[in-house]
Amino acid sequence: MSVSYWQDRASGVSEYDVTIIGGGLAGLSTAFWLAQSDSSLKIAVVEKYLVGSGASGRNAGFITCGSVEHFNRMVGKHGEKQACAIWKFGEKNLELLQEKIIGSNAEELGLESKGSFSLAGSEGEFTELKESAALMKNLGINVDVLEEQEIKARLGANHFVGGIKYTGDATVNPISLLHHMKNKLLIPQGIEIFENHEVFEIQNHGDKRIVKTNLKNFESDIVVLATNAYLPLINNYFADKIYPTRGQILVTEKVPRFMEGPCYANFVLDYFRQLPTGEMLIGGFRQLQKDTEVGYSDQTTEEIQTALESFLAHHLPPLKGKKITHRWSGIMGFSADGDPFVGALPADPQLFFIGGFTAHGVGLAFHTAKCLSELIFGGEVPSFINARRFG
Numbered sequence: 001m002s003v004s005y006w007q008d009r010a011s012g013v014s015e016y017d018v019t020i021i022g023g024g025l026a027g028l029s030t031a032f033w034l035a036q037s038d039s040s041l042k043i044a045v046v047e048k049y050l051v052g053s054g055a056s057g058r059n060a061g062f063i064t065c066g067s068v069e070h071f072n073r074m075v076g077k078h079g080e081k082q083a084c085a086i087w088k089f090g091e092k093n094l095e096l097l098q099e100k101i102i103g104s105n106a107e108e109l110g111l112e113s114k115g116s117f118s119l120a121g122s123e124g125e126f127t128e129l130k131e132s133a134a135l136m137k138n139l140g141i142n143v144d145v146l147e148e149q150e151i152k153a154r155l156g157a158n159h160f161v162g163g164i165k166y167t168g169d170a171t172v173n174p175i176s177l178l179h180h181m182k183n184k185l186l187i188p189q190g191i192e193i194f195e196n197h198e199v200f201e202i203q204n205h206g207d208k209r210i211v212k213t214n215l216k217n218f219e220s221d222i223v224v225l226a227t228n229a230y231l232p233l234i235n236n237y238f239a240d241k242i243y244p245t246r247g248q249i250l251v252t253e254k255v256p257r258f259m260e261g262p263c264y265a266n267f268v269l270d271y272f273r274q275l276p277t278g279e280m281l282i283g284g285f286r287q288l289q290k291d292t293e294v295g296y297s298d299q300t301t302e303e304i305q306t307a308l309e310s311f312l313a314h315h316l317p318p319l320k321g322k323k324i325t326h327r328w329s330g331i332m333g334f335s336a337d338g339d340p341f342v343g344a345l346p347a348d349p350q351l352f353f354i355g356g357f358t359a360h361g362v363g364l365a366f367h368t369a370k371c372l373s374e375l376i377f378g379g380e381v382p383s384f385i386n387a388r389r390f391g
Helices: 025-037 071-078 080-100 123-138 149-156 174-189 227-234 302-315 363-376
Strands: 018-021 043-046 116-120 143-148 162-166 192-193 199-205 208-213 217-220 222-225 242-252 263-265 270-274 282-283 324-333 341-345 348-355
Touching: 018 025, 018 217, 025 043, 025 080, 025 116, 025 174, 025 222, 071 080, 071 123, 071 192, 071 324, 080 123, 080 324, 080 363, 116 123, 123 143, 123 227, 143 324, 149 162, 162 348, 174 227, 192 222, 208 222, 208 348, 222 263, 222 363, 227 348, 242 302, 282 302, 341 363, 348 363
Parallel strands: 018 043, 018 222, 043 192, 116 263, 222 348
Antiparallel strands: 116 162, 143 162, 199 208, 208 217, 242 282, 242 324, 263 270, 270 282, 341 348
16 A cells, blocks of 8 residues: 555545445445445545455355354354354345345346355364254254265265255355445445545544545545455554455366355365356365465465365366366455454544454455444444454
8 A cells, every 4th residue: 555656646635424445345335334324424435446356356255154163163262142143143244235235136146045065074074063053053043964975966076074054155246246236326325436546645634534545535534444454554453453364266167067055165264166157166275375375465376276176176076177267366354363343443533444354255244334334323333343352
């Protein structure tokens, strides 16, 4: 986030009630909920590149509940009551997306509500998954346990000893979802979106804040930082709260559809799904290069890309030898404790923020943004997304 003297072409200041930095799912969602709360607000969304250029347009499109851990570990970490609340929070996220954004456009946006599978490559992980399923059923969460042969029959997947299926998850084309939000919901409400505007400074100006970009300056009462992994580049407050983490993905050529639904494997570290048009998407394996899969470089690496290909050949016979059409990476924001957060900077209560989705942005951001909007208007937010938990 730096702009040279020569690139700084802004002159004068434009006035808004709220300036949101970040044109990804968190930023657009925050704009949506603020406008829902007060339609008279004048809101600017400022994006460095194009809407969806970051992780929001580079993820796998899983709209899933939970966190980066199996549910039994969530219970061990949070207790049953809060683990259940976190899970229900994700369920509400999908419900809100369908009600407020997707509506009758499910096919256009590539939405498929087929649930999601968690697969075990070892007896030890299968034991944890069965423990998770028992806890979930006891809490009223609809989940099924599958043995090895059921996985082969329903997913065409080999070398998994068992798994579970949660029926309430979905998948979507994330960039189509973002563009739908931008084109059909935000602009008619009077929200202005400024793409290719790089922020390089936030200044105090009396009781106002000025967001300076290379092309335009924005003055407002409130600024929302919605850059997720890039929050530490804006303010040092986030240095020990969010960590930029790279995720890599590849996509194959089309094959006839054979999978019932999207899957996680290897303790939620790896994930794959067959797209509505037949291509296979697979991502993960960052555990192979923990030291290098951090920071802001979005290049792909040979070791992880090879591992993704080997996984397909080993577990999914219909994909063996198929052409790889796309390879990419994206920078995710992992929070210090694995849960997202909203709040205001302790040193400046006019600067609010949202982030830390820890690889579950599509499954959490829309509902989290609703909570941020409520916080801005003086409401309370659930303790597990309140940044005050960091002290």
